[in-house]
Amino acid sequence: MPAALPPERVVVRGACPHDCPDTCAMLVTVLNGRAVEVRGAPDHPPTGGVLCTKVARYLERTYSDQRVLHPMKRVGRKGEGKFVRIGWDEALDTVATRFRAIAASPHGPQAILPYSYAGTMGLLQSSSMDRRFFHRLGASLLDRTICATAGKAGWVATVGAAIGTDVLQFANSKLILIWGSNPIASNLHFWTRAQEAKRRGAKLVAIDPWRSATAEKCHQHLAPLPGTDAALALGMMHVLIAEDFVDHDYVARYTLGYDALAARAAQYPPARVAAICGLPADAIVGLARDYGRSRPAAIRLNYGLQRHAGGGHAVRAIACLPALVGAWRDAAGGALLSSSGTYPVDSAALERPDLIAGQPRTLNMSTIGDVLLDERDPPVDAIYVYNSNPVAVAPESAKVAAGFAREDLFCVVHEIFQTDTADYADILLPATTQLEQLDVHHSYGHLYAQANQPSIAPLGEAKPNTEVFRLLAARMGFADDCFGDSDDDLARQAFRRDDPRATHLDWDTLRTRGFARLDVPADYAPFAHGGFPTPSGRCEFHSAALAAQGFDPVPDFVPPRESAASNPELARRFPLAFISPPARNFLNSSFANLPAFVAEEQAPQLALHPDDAAARALVDGDEVRIRNDRGSFTARLRVTDRARRGVAVAPSIWWKKLAPGGANANAVTSQALTDFGRAATFYDCLVEVERA
Ligand SMILES: Nc1nc2c(c(=O)[nH]1)N[C@H]1C(S)=C(S)[C@@H](COP(=O)(O)OP(=O)(O)OC[C@H]3O[C@@H](n4cnc5c(=O)[nH]c(N)nc54)[C@H](O)[C@@H]3O)O[C@H]1N2
Ligand SMILES: Nc1nc2c(c(=O)[nH]1)N[C@H]1C(S)=C(S)[C@@H](COP(=O)(O)OP(=O)(O)OC[C@H]3O[C@@H](n4cnc5c(=O)[nH]c(N)nc54)[C@H](O)[C@@H]3O)O[C@H]1N2
Ligand code: SF4
Ligand SMILES: [Mo]
Numbered sequence: 001m002p003a004a005l006p007p008e009r010v011v012v013r014g015a016c017p018h019d020c021p022d023t024c025a026m027l028v029t030v031l032n033g034r035a036v037e038v039r040g041a042p043d044h045p046p047t048g049g050v051l052c053t054k055v056a057r058y059l060e061r062t063y064s065d066q067r068v069l070h071p072m073k074r075v076g077r078k079g080e081g082k083f084v085r086i087g088w089d090e091a092l093d094t095v096a097t098r099f100r101a102i103a104a105s106p107h108g109p110q111a112i113l114p115y116s117y118a119g120t121m122g123l124l125q126s127s128s129m130d131r132r133f134f135h136r137l138g139a140s141l142l143d144r145t146i147c148a149t150a151g152k153a154g155w156v157a158t159v160g161a162a163i164g165t166d167v168l169q170f171a172n173s174k175l176i177l178i179w180g181s182n183p184i185a186s187n188l189h190f191w192t193r194a195q196e197a198k199r200r201g202a203k204l205v206a207i208d209p210w211r212s213a214t215a216e217k218c219h220q221h222l223a224p225l226p227g228t229d230a231a232l233a234l235g236m237m238h239v240l241i242a243e244d245f246v247d248h249d250y251v252a253r254y255t256l257g258y259d260a261l262a263a264r265a266a267q268y269p270p271a272r273v274a275a276i277c278g279l280p281a282d283a284i285v286g287l288a289r290d291y292g293r294s295r296p297a298a299i300r301l302n303y304g305l306q307r308h309a310g311g312g313h314a315v316r317a318i319a320c321l322p323a324l325v326g327a328w329r330d331a332a333g334g335a336l337l338s339s340s341g342t343y344p345v346d347s348a349a350l351e352r353p354d355l356i357a358g359q360p361r362t363l364n365m366s367t368i369g370d371v372l373l374d375e376r377d378p379p380v381d382a383i384y385v386y387n388s389n390p391v392a393v394a395p396e397s398a399k400v401a402a403g404f405a406r407e408d409l410f411c412v413v414h415e416i417f418q419t420d421t422a423d424y425a426d427i428l429l430p431a432t433t434q435l436e437q438l439d440v441h442h443s444y445g446h447l448y449a450q451a452n453q454p455s456i457a458p459l460g461e462a463k464p465n466t467e468v469f470r471l472l473a474a475r476m477g478f479a480d481d482c483f484g485d486s487d488d489d490l491a492r493q494a495f496r497r498d499d500p501r502a503t504h505l506d507w508d509t510l511r512t513r514g515f516a517r518l519d520v521p522a523d524y525a526p527f528a529h530g531g532f533p534t535p536s537g538r539c540e541f542h543s544a545a546l547a548a549q550g551f552d553p554v555p556d557f558v559p560p561r562e563s564a565a566s567n568p569e570l571a572r573r574f575p576l577a578f579i580s581p582p583a584r585n586f587l588n589s590s591f592a593n594l595p596a597f598v599a600e601e602q603a604p605q606l607a608l609h610p611d612d613a614a615a616r617a618l619v620d621g622d623e624v625r626i627r628n629d630r631g632s633f634t635a636r637l638r639v640t641d642r643a644r645r646g647v648a649v650a651p652s653i654w655w656k657k658l659a660p661g662g663a664n665a666n667a668v669t670s671q672a673l674t675d676f677g678r679a680a681t682f683y684d685c686l687v688e689v690e691r692a
Contacts (some may be wrong), residue, residue, distance in 0.1 A: 004494060007031050012455035013041065013514035016055050017125070017434040018587045019118035020169075021149075021302075021445025022189040022339070024051055025515055026058075028435060028455040032554035033185040035059055035435050035456050041532040044515055045168060052188050053584075053600075054591050061433060062459070066417050069460025078405045081423035081657075088461060088471075089618065091315050091427050096475035098382060098410045099137065101429040107378035109138035113349060115368065119387030119416075119590065120465075122439030123350060124450060124490045128388055129469040129483070131351035136414075136478050140380070141362040146394065148338070149677030151306035154315035155337050157543045157676070158555075160533030162341030165334040166524045167300055167446050171196040172332035175203050175294035176393030177287075179318060180229060180305025181211040185584040190336075197614055203294070205287065207232070208304070209579065210607070210649045212644040223644040224277035226577045226683050227308035227560035233317035235273030240324060245292025247326025253290040254530030256322050260554045268557070275345025276557065276565070278646070286610060291321065296330035301337050304581055310558025312676025316330075317555035323539035328527040330626035336445075342518055342526075343442035343449065350490065352482055366680035367671045368394050368583075372403025386431070386465055392589040394667035395680055398631045406422040414468060417593055420656045430462040435676045437464040438487040440494040441508065442615065447518045451510040466490065518532055551676065553584055558675050562686040574628045576612065576648045579682075580665035583651035591656050604659050606635040607649040608689060613639040616689060623692040626650065628685070629666035634660050634692045648689060 014026040025044030029037040038058045043050035051058075071091035076082025102669065104110040114134045120126055134141075143149075152162060170176060170193040189526045191214065198204055198219075207229070215221040224232050227297035240246060241262050251258050274281040291297055299318065305313050315337065327333035348354070363371045363380070366388050372380055383404075394400045404411060404424035411423035422428050439452040460463075463471075466487055473483040485493075488507075497507040504516035520526075527539070534540045547553035564571035574690040585600040586592045592601075606624055618624060620639040625632050626648065635650055643649050654664040669682050 013451065013455050014434060014443040014455060015119035015122070015439070015450040015452040017122055017439065017452070018055065018590065019121055019472040020587065021187050021443065022046060023121065023441055023443035023446065023450065024055065024189070025450055026051065026055070030455050033456060035062065041514065043174045044448065046189050046448060048189070048192065050189070050192070052588060054597065057596060059437070060594055060596055061437050064417070066593060067459060067462070068418055068422070068428060069416055069462060070430055071461065072428045074426050074428070078407065078424045079401065081418060083428055089681040091429060092471055092475055094427055095412055096472060097477065102381050102616065103137065108149055110140045111378040111381040112137065112139040113363055113364060113371070113380045113383045114139055114142055115383055115385045115388060115390060116142070116202065117144060117365070117388040119518070120434065122441055123345060123494050124487055125437055126467045127347070128350040128464040129485070129492050130386065133469040133478070135355040136473070136480065138357055138360055139361055139477065143362050143364040143678060145366045145673070145677060145679045148303050148679070149336055150311035150383055150674035150679035151303055151315040151677070153676035154306070154312040155319050157546050158316050158319035158540055159527070162338040162444070163507055163526050163533070164185065164336035164339060166331065167193060167336065167339070169332040169524070170194055170298055170300065171200070171281055173197050173296050173298040175290055175297040177205050177207060177291070177299045178214060178218060179207040180297055181300055181302030182208065182214045182304065182581060183300070184213040184217070186582050187300070187302065192283065194300070194344055203290065204479070205290070206406060209577070209644055209647050210581070211562070212581070213584070222279055222283055222485070224279055225563070226579055226647060227310060227563065228277040228557070230310055230314040230317040230555060231268060231273050231276040231307045231557040232279070233314070234265050234268035234555065235270055235284045236291060236321065237261065237324060238268045239270065239285050239288035240259065240292050240676050241265055243289070245325055247324070250329065251324065251328035254527070254532065254538055256536045256538040256540050257554065261320060261541035264554045264556060278644070280594070288641060292325055295406060296333035297325070298333050299335035303333060304683070306674065306679070308681055309561040309672065309674060309684050311674040311679060311681070312392050313555050313558050320539070320541055320555060323541070328525065330528070331523040331525040333523070334527065335622050336625060338444040339447060340442060340444040342447055342501065342520070344496040344502045345442055346493055346496045355480065364673070364678055365390070366395065366673060366678070369396050369399025369403050370671055372406060372409065373399055382407065382412070385410040385421055386414040389419040389421045389589045390654055391424065395682060396630050396664055396671045397656065397663065397666040399671070414465065419589065423657070428470060430460060431465045432458045432462045436462060438491065440491045440507070443563050447524070448515045449509070449510060450507050450515040451491070451517065453511070482596065560684045561672050561681065562670070570686055574688045575646070576689060577646055578648045578650070578668060578685045578687040579683040580650045580652040586653060589653040589655055592653065593658060598658070601651065603652060604633070604635040604654050604664065605638050606689065607638045607640050607643040609641055609643045609645045609647070610639050611645055612648070613637065616690060618689070624669060624689050626666050626687050626689050626691045628687045629668060631663065633663035633665060633667040648687060
């Protein structure tokens, strides 16, 4: 009898690819070519050996029997999801032939639109060869605004770049404001540090219209009405200035526009703020005093609070707080929205914007429904979707679906699964998962760069994004050298090595060790001595750059577009403010097709306060319809005081085709955009609820 071969067992280092600030380091155990275990790397400080419950079960995603494993072409109606298998050659030839024909037509290459977001956050698979391809093609540019650009614009106008407190430092804070963020669901490894701080005596305060799992575990929870955070921050500043908690030395040395900010804050006394936010005035005063007295005091603000008409101003107002009280002086003080700007990513090398000839137009991904349906010159004749599921995640979904259903639209979708969007594809291409592809990662929540090594061979005929664009470039006859770059070549170009923070980020080191910390001190306090990367080098309470663009140069409260105060007529018909924040077991719409995760979330739910339910004669467990002029969807009612009065909450994002009635929360959300950053306003949305 031949002796059995010894099983070959290897452990490969990887990085979680999902759109999550934690960017965990993964260890993938492979036995005879098959991944058998995925766990958190214990030696990577932010991860500390722990993955969230979703990615701890990543193998259920990689080896799911729902994987798209071969190229396919559509045979049914658009949206019906009927396909037949074809070969890669036929698939790529079809795409190249159509793209060439459109480019040569009177509409020109701008009639082609790429559509991608952060299905994977890896620098290679999210924004390298793809951008080169569409730049060289002359396609329309995509404004990637669906998540964070309002907050980013507000933060950058104030602080200068997406730089903030080191997440590891929050363990040493004495007061942590968790603002518009539900880290137990969406930023687990920050929550670990907040818990550590709590054990050492820190006070945790959640500011969220909904008593999230996180708010429930904080010492204090303030539930402002959605979209009123700028008023709350200005009210805090009112009190901090009136009661002289201001760090005058810090303000004088390192900030700009104090008088203008003080004048603005003077317009927001606690009584006025109380009325705007729906909070007791003494809670606002108490919050300001706690913040003024505690040291170190840190704020973890997140994107939940900027999905409103005034989202940019809201983040800008909060970003003023740490400079006003000098909280940046401490490594465990300050604030964190995103750390992505700390990484010297070489986007020019990866994306090659120099390949763009002329000035192609830019189309906004957050209004993709209108982009596809409205008349425009040239029209969008072709869309190529990858790393995103717009038919489920983009606002005003009925219009998005109608746009994708256009018979004259040539639609390519490159996907791991047959999503709601894939159902509309003419050509559906199979994508690899993170275990099957090479990548380099930065992070928007910590300060470590990482390598993701492929641990298994691609399943079926799946290919990574970089490879598909390389093949398409060849078919299009793009001869530029950059289309010959391998993934390894791309990985070497990821960071600007002349940046002092990038000392340890060379690819050979990353590849061997798995990760490396940016070259910043262990007790990193980015703005302890000023040095803000703004035009003035100061924290800009007054921004000349904003003024030059026609914006109010000083933070202000911009009311929600849809609220009783701003639109009473609409609020009479649709009296409930509706928010649809992330469900813990989904990641946007990822995982929302896999049985184990759907089972955890049970069914689409809507949480409503007992008074709001009683006023509509609704009881817990009812099937309810959530509706407004844009559309409707159904969910199971949860009557709970975790929702404040006047606010309805639907954890999201469900796949439409797996939800009752084929609709999800985006049936009711709007395509209106934010004050800064041209971003989506998912949580600025009035609805009415009735029994289905
Ligand atoms: N499990 C899980 N994790 C995720 C995601 C996921 O879908 N699932 N998504 C990832 C992505 S893409 C992102 S951008 C982040 C998002 O994560 P966060 O940035 O934390 O933002 P949200 O989850 O949108 O909202 C966080 C909280 O803000 C609250 N909120 C809503 N409106 C307001 C408001 O006007 N003011 C205040 N103060 N609070 C408000 C919501 O009720 C919610 O509890 O999470 C990432 N992580
Ligand atoms: N109602 C409501 N809507 C929302 C939000 C909300 O809170 N409420 N949140 C918004 C936010 S913050 C965001 S960021 C967006 C997120 O929206 P999207 O970025 O569209 O995120 P996902 O829904 O996770 O879809 C990503 C898709 O990319 C695919 N994918 C993953 N890796 C790869 C790869 O390597 N190659 C290819 N080709 N495909 C891959 C996945 O299978 C998945 O289907 O949704 C927004 N929509
Ligand atoms: S989704 Fe976030 S918390 Fe979960 S493993 Fe990935 S990076 Fe870590
Ligand atoms: Mo996001």
